Structures are given as C-alpha cells and as structure tokens.
Amino acid sequence: MVGRGDGEDRAAAPGAALSLIRAGAIGAAGMSAAFSQGHVVVLALLLGLAAGRVSSGAAAAGAAAAVLLRWGSPSLGALAGNQSVLGAAGLTGTSAAAASAWLAAAALVLAATPVGHARPPQGRLARLGFVAPAVPFGLAAAAVVAGPGPGGALGLRVAAGVAAVVLAAAVATIRTTPGADRVAASLAVSCGIAAVLAAGTS
Amino acid sequence: MTEPGWADAVLVLALLAPLVGLSGLVGRLSVAIAGRLAQAGALVAAACWFALLVAGSAPEVWRFAPDELTLAACVGAALIAAGAAPAAGPAVAAGLGALTATLAVATDGRPSTAALACGLLATWGVAVAARTSTGWPAVVAGVGVVLTALALVDVGDAGTAELRPLALLATGSAAVGLVAGSRPRHTVSVLVVGVVVASLRFLPGLPDEGGADALALALAFAGTVAAACTLPDRWRAGLPWRLPTPVAALALWALAVAAAPVEGAAVVAVLLAAAAVLVAAVPAPGVLVAAVPGAVLLAEGLAAGRGGVLGPLAALAGATVVALATGVGGVAAGVEEATERDQAGPDAVPAVLLAIWLVAIPGSWAFAGPGDLSLYDRGAAVAIAASMASAVLFGAAARRSPTLGWLASLPARPLPPVRPERQPRRSARSRRRAARAKAPPAPPPAPPPAASGPGAGADDRDRPRHRRRPLRVSSR
Numbered sequence: 001m002v003g004r005g006d007g008e009d010r011a012a013a014p015g016a017a018l019s020l021i022r023a024g025a026i027g028a029a030g031m032s033a034a035f036s037q038g039h040v041v042v043l044a045l046l047l048g049l050a051a052g053r054v055s056s057g058a059a060a061a062g063a064a065a066a067v068l069l070r071w072g073s074p075s076l077g078a079l080a081g082n083q084s085v086l087g088a089a090g091l092t093g094t095s096a097a098a099a100s101a102w103l104a105a106a107a108l109v110l111a112a113t114p115v116g117h118a119r120p121p122q123g124r125l126a127r128l129g130f131v132a133p134a135v136p137f138g139l140a141a142a143a144v145v146a147g148p149g150p151g152g153a154l155g156l157r158v159a160a161g162v163a164a165v166v167l168a169a170a171v172a173t174i175r176t177t178p179g180a181d182r183v184a185a186s187l188a189v190s191c192g193i194a195a196v197l198a199a200g201t202s
Numbered sequence: 203m204t205e206p207g208w209a210d211a212v213l214v215l216a217l218l219a220p221l222v223g224l225s226g227l228v229g230r231l232s233v234a235i236a237g238r239l240a241q242a243g244a245l246v247a248a249a250c251w252f253a254l255l256v257a258g259s260a261p262e263v264w265r266f267a268p269d270e271l272t273l274a275a276c277v278g279a280a281l282i283a284a285g286a287a288p289a290a291g292p293a294v295a296a297g298l299g300a301l302t303a304t305l306a307v308a309t310d311g312r313p314s315t316a317a318l319a320c321g322l323l324a325t326w327g328v329a330v331a332a333r334t335s336t337g338w339p340a341v342v343a344g345v346g347v348v349l350t351a352l353a354l355v356d357v358g359d360a361g362t363a364e365l366r367p368l369a370l371l372a373t374g375s376a377a378v379g380l381v382a383g384s385r386p387r388h389t390v391s392v393l394v395v396g397v398v399v400a401s402l403r404f405l406p407g408l409p410d411e412g413g414a415d416a417l418a419l420a421l422a423f424a425g426t427v428a429a430a431c432t433l434p435d436r437w438r439a440g441l442p443w444r445l446p447t448p449v450a451a452l453a454l455w456a457l458a459v460a461a462a463p464v465e466g467a468a469v470v471a472v473l474l475a476a477a478a479v480l481v482a483a484v485p486a487p488g489v490l491v492a493a494v495p496g497a498v499l500l501a502e503g504l505a506a507g508r509g510g511v512l513g514p515l516a517a518l519a520g521a522t523v524v525a526l527a528t529g530v531g532g533v534a535a536g537v538e539e540a541t542e543r544d545q546a547g548p549d550a551v552p553a554v555l556l557a558i559w560l561v562a563i564p565g566s567w568a569f570a571g572p573g574d575l576s577l578y579d580r581g582a583a584v585a586i587a588a589s590m591a592s593a594v595l596f597g598a599a600a601r602r603s604p605t606l607g608w609l610a611s612l613p614a615r616p617l618p619p620v621r622p623e624r625q626p627r628r629s630a631r632s633r634r635r636a637a638r639a640k641a642p643p644a645p646p647p648a649p650p651p652a653a654s655g656p657g658a659g660a661d662d663r664d665r666p667r668h669r670r671r672p673l674r675v676s677s678r
Contacts, residue, residue: 031584
C-alpha cells in the first residue's frame with residue numbers, strides 16, 4: 001500500500017516523494033510570497049517546481065501574467081506597495097481588474113498539489129509534510145488578491161493568507177483521488193487563462 | 203584595467219589552442235588520444251576566451267579584435283567543441299579553430315561578416331569532409347550555412363534595414379539551429395554559435411514596419427514546433443521528428459525575440475542564445491534552467507509592450523514553456539529514458555558552472571547589453587538562499603523523522619542497536635545443559651536432487667510439489 005511509509009512503497013513510487021529540489025522550491029516560493037520579495041515570474045517558476053506538475057506551473061504562470069498585465073511591474077514588492085496605497089487588489093479597481101485578481105488567486109489555490117498521488121500518511125507531522133507544497137500556493141494567492149505590504153492593511157493580508165493556505169491544503173488533500181486531480185488541474189489552468197483575459201481587458 | 207600585452211598574449215593562445223587537436227592528424231595517435239588532445243585544446247581555448255571576457259579587455263592582434271559578444275560566443279563554441287571532441291577529434295578542433303578565428307576578425311572596428319561567412323563554410327566543410335556529419339543533417343546544415351553566408355555578404359559589416367537579407371539570415375540560422383538541436387555534442391553543433399551571433403548582430407536593426415512582426419512570428423512558431431518536437435513519443439502526436447535537445451527551440455526563440463518589437467529585445471535574445479549554447483554544450487535536461495533569465499525578461503517585455511504581434515507571441519511563448527517543461531519533466535520522472543548523450547561527463551563542468559552563474563546573476567553578464575536585470579538578480583538571490591536553507595532544514599528533519607523520511611525519499615536515521623540483556627553468570631555444566639535443551643532436533647536426511655537441468659538451482663517454490671506423469675504422445 002502506497003503511503004504507509006515502508007521501504008517497498010518508496011521503491012515503487014520514487015516520483016511521488018518530495019525531493020530536496022522540490023523542498024527547496026517550496027521554501028523559496030513561500031518566502032517570496034510571504035514577504036513579497038523578488039520577481040513575480042520567478043515566483044511562478046518556483047511554484048511550478050514546487051508542485052512538480054506542468055498544469056500547476058501553467059496556472060501559476062497565468063496568475064503571474066495577470067499580475068504583470070494589471071500592475072505593469074514584475075516586482076512583488078511593488079505589488080504589495082500598490083495594494084498598501086490603493087487597497088486590496090480584489091476589492092479595488094474596475095470589475096474586470098478585481099475579477100482578474102480573484103481568478104488568479106483561484107488558479108493558484110486550485111493548482112496546489114500534495115506530495116504525489118498517494119493517500120495522506122499516518123501521523124500529524126507526516127500529514128503536514130504531505131500538504132507542504134500547498135503552502136506557497138496559498139501565500140501567493142493571498143499576495144495576489146489581498147496582499148498589502150507594510151503601511152497597509154496587514155491584518156487583512158494575514159487573514160487572507162491563513163484562509164488561502166487552508167483552502168490550498170484542502171484542495172491538495174482532495175487531489176489525491178485521480179478524478180478530482182484532473183478536475184482541479186483543468187480548473188486551475190482555466191482560471192489562469194481567464195485571469196489573463198480579464199487583466200487584459202481591464 | 204588589464205595590460206594590453208597580457209590580453210594580446212591570451213588572445214593568441216586562445217586562437218592557437220584548438221590546433222593542439224590537429225596533432226592527431228600528424229602522429230599515429232589512437233582515436234581516444236586524439237579526441238583527448240582536441241578536448242584539451244578546446245578547454246584551454248574556452249578558458250582563455252573566458253579570461254578575456256571576464257577581465258573586460260579589448261585585445262587586438264593584427265586583424266583580430268573581438269568585442270564582448272564575440273568573446274562570449276567563442277567561449278560557447280569552445281565548450282560545445284570540448285563536448286564533441288572525444289568522438290570527432292581533429293575535425294572538431296579544425297572547425298573550432300576556423301570559427302573562432304573568423305569570429306574574431308574585425309575590419310574598421312566592426313566584426314567582419316565576410317570572414318564569418320568563410321568560417322562558417324569552412325567549419326561545415328570540415329565536418330562533411332571528416333564524415334562526422336552525414337545524411338540529412340549535413341545537407342540541411344549546408345543549406346543553412348550557405349544561406350547565412352550569402353546573407354552575411356549581402357548585409358555587410360555595417361548592417362542593413364532591408365527585410366530580404368535579414369530574412370535570409372534568419373532562415374539559414376534556423377536551419378543550422380535545427381541541425382544543432384538534433385545532433386547534440388556534434389561538430390555541426392559548433393556552427394550554431396556563429397549563425398546565432400550573426401543574427402543577433404543584425405536582426406534588431408530590422409524596423410517594425412519592414413516586416414519584423416511577420417518574421418518574428420514565423421521564427422517563434424518554428425521555435426514552438428521545435429519545442430514540441432522535444433516531447434517524448436507518447437505526447438508528440440502528429441510530429442514525426444524527435445529533437446533530443448531544446449537547442450533548436452531556444453535558438454529560434456532568440457532569433458524571434460531579436461526581430462520582435464519587444465522592450466529590451468536585444469538583451470533577452472542574447473540571454474536566450476546563451477542558454478541555447480549552454481544546452482548544446484551540455485545536453486542534460488537540468489541545464490535548461492539556463493533559459494530562465496531570458497524567459498523571465500521575455501515575459502516582462504511582452505507584458506509591458508503594446509502591439510498586435512505581442513499577443514500571438516505570448517501565446518506561442520506559453521506553449522513553448524509548457525512543451526519544454528513537459529519534456530524535461532518526462533525525463534526527470536523517468537517517463538522517458540535519458541539518452542547516453544544526456545549523461546554529461548567531467549568536461550561539462552565549466553558549462554554547468556556557467557549555467558548556474560547565468561541563472562543566479564544574469565545582471566553580471568555585461569556583454570548581454572544594457573538591460574535592467576537588478577530585480578531578477580535580487581529575486582534570484584532570495585530564491586536561491588531560501589531554497590538552500592529550506593532544503594537543508596527539510597533534509598535534516600527528514601533524516602530524523604521516519605514519516606518525513608518517507609516524504610523526502612530519504613532513509614531515516616537508523617535507530618541505535620539494541621544491546622542484549624546481560625545474562626547471569628552460570629556454571630559450565632548448566633551452560634552445556636541449556637545448550638542441549640535448545641539444540642534443534644536432528645534434520646532429516648536430505649532428499650536427492652530433483653533434476654540436473656537448468657532449473658536445478660531454482661527456488662523451492664518453483665519446483666513441482668509432486669511428480670507429474672509425462673504426457674504420452676501417440677505415434678499415430
């Protein structure tokens with residue numbers, strides 16, 4: 001049985017395990033998204049690497065393109081600064097712009113993946129590790145839709161971050177079933193494309 | 203600042219170093235030794251060109267006066283040749299010598315297009331004459347080289363703004379790029395450096411209203427198709443060709459960006475071309491990350507610009523990224539087996555280090571042009587530091603915890619061995635008595651061997667439990 005922690009399972013499904021490269025990408029993406037440091041396209045690449053899925057990377061790239069189109073700057077710091085002054089991205093601007101922010105956040109939450117396709121393992125620590133790739137997706141979603149930086153509504157960002165991480169972890173747990181995995185991947189890519197279109201028309 | 207004498211001496215050494223590989227033609231050397239000599243010459247040349255590039259020197263010896271882009275191109279050509287040398291030997295040494303020497307020739311302070319055209323033709327001729335390139339790759343590369351040479355002669359040293367010679371130049375470069383993508387670590391792969399450098403020099407001069415949009419779209423479409431051709435067999439529906447490396451896709455995209463009306467196009471094109479050359483030098487899937495800086499800046503430029511061609515370009519770029527990521531992911535996940543050429547040897551170390559440098563601090567690659575890469579550099583620094591810290595922390599935690607060890611696919615730290623409980627001292631008689639009591643009963647006599655055929659040593663489970671009666675076949 002896969003996911004019970006015995007040696008045979010490890011040998012049977014090597015691709016399902018979290019490699020150190022993925023672990024590094026998870027940490028880097030989480031740091032970038034939480035503290036709004038770096039480049040939005042680099043964050044999308046890190047998210048794709050953290051998820052280990054092309055569909056998740058495509059959804060993250062769509063969200064990054066939507067941010068680029070709306071704000072005109074690839075800097076995550078500028079994104080947070082703009083939201084500090086103008087308000088949360090999902091609550092300000094034209095309806096198309098706000099919709100673009102929400103769609104980008106939805107794409108990021110739906111793109112969250114667990115470690116492989118196995119069922120969650122036993123033990124609290126192992127379960128937390130199992131949904132670890134979802135954490136940077138939630139933080140990035142919060143930064144996109146409600147991510148004011150210092151000087152703005154930081155409480156809103158923290159609340160949005162917690163909610164988005166919980167949602168992303170739930171999505172990641174649900175995606176352990178093959179049918180739900182396919183549906184979530186399709187929805188994530190669709191939301192990413194829709195976010196780009198909405199940002200382009202705003 | 204560097205001393206001119208020092209730089210000139212290094213330039214001479216860089217030009218002459220590939221000729222060491224020609225010693226295989228003179229003496230009666232084995233193929234392996236000739237290949238090693240050619241490889242050593244190429245690596246020495248690469249080191250010399252790199253030293254000149256990093257020192258920021260502008261050496262000038264006779265007609266040889268390379269600029270920064272030429273120095274970088276010569277580093278790339280030498281690295282590709284170092285990878286191809288063990289198999290090609292003197293042929294690749296001759297090709298490298300001809301190409302780098304003609305790349306470095308300048309007239310009136312400008313790189314000489316006529317010399318480069320001669321160098322491209324000579325390199326291709328050497329590859330064909332030495333029979334290191336045969337069949338359709340030789341033909342396609344030859345057509346591409348001839349087209350490029352004709353275009354270079356037409357363009358001239360000063361450049362032109364006409365569409366026809368530049369389109370010819372791009373077409374020839376694309377043909378050579380396709381061959382380089384299909385033949386990694388090959389003598390003809392060295393050619394891709396020359397044609398791409400020639401295109402990068404002159405394609406940005408094409409005005410927007412002069413057909414630049416159409417040329418950029420055509421090249422981008424070709425790059426997307428080339429990227430799709432790198433996919434594994436089961437995902438490459440409808441595309442009969444298989445390109446083992448993404449060199450062609452990256453080179454074609456570099457040409458497309460050079461011709462496109464994208465903000466900072468020259469820098470993006472040089473970064474993508476550098477990635478193509480590094481992938482040609484080390485065709486391992488992981489080296490594709492060298493394309494990240496170029497891709498990031500391309501996304502930035504596409505989002506910042508306004509124009510009718512940018513939308514289709516963005517869609518094609520997205521499709522290319524998905525195709526390349528799927529191909530690399532397929533190799534990494536074991537869907538597709540890595541070929542023998544994907545397994546790089548020690549000679550690939552310089553190219554891998556350059557790829558890491560390019561990914562981490564592309565802003566320090568001054569030859570790429572005056573682009574603003576500071577934001578990318580800061581983001582990459584944060585990402586690399588955070589990823590290393592989290593990888594170390596996660597690895598340490600995974601080794602301590604069995605559950606996280608499963609997640610990390612790492613063996614958990616083994617538990618300390620259990621010490622046997624100390625037994626009370628007993629007399630010799632009582633020990634003998636206990637040993638007799640614990641001794642197992644005498645084993646039954648061993649059965650005779652069942653068979654002496656090939657399965658005689660097989661496991662017991664494979665043997666029949668009872669003897670079967672052989673089938674009798676009637677003679678009627």
